[in-house]
Amino acid sequence: MRKLFLIAAVVTVSACATPKAQIAEGLTGYGVAEGPAKCVGERLQSNLSLGQLRELGRVASATRARDPDPSRLTIDDFLRAASEVRDPQIGIEVAKAAGRCNLVPLGFAPAKYEMDDA
Template identity: 50%
Template structure:
């Protein structure tokens, strides 16, 4: 039952799902939630799904799969064919303070 509820919550609350994913890559919780909230507010569910697929695909074969830098995140968003996605990702990253040190994890 817990897995089913978690899956349902993820569908209902994309912001929380984004935040949890970003925290898994080393982002600070407040920054992760900030990015998640902004992306949920400014991108459609379809755009968020495309971003998620691009992020997963970019991690396949990665030698450091548990680490994602701000520049990695922005670069991955550029792989989505919808130009609004990388624009909103970059805007959220800047607004949430994750682009202040490009060498540090999100």
């Protein structure tokens, strides 16, 4: 419960902090290194409108009851919440920000290709 509330707080715009600062602060509070957290915040602020950031926060709040482990935030959780937003650009931008900021989802395993020597 706490995790998705944080996501909502992270992307909710307030007068005292920029969206990128709120996103970065929220992510670092859950163990994301400061550099990647700031990177994600900057990218999302640059590529999403305030309305889109609010929508991401709204959807994250609505999905909090389904969260199996509200005590920690992973990039997987953030990507899952973003994928539930009706605006596809939001999910795309969150995924791009995660990738460009070196946040690899825990469920991601690169494909292994074996070369045939024949």
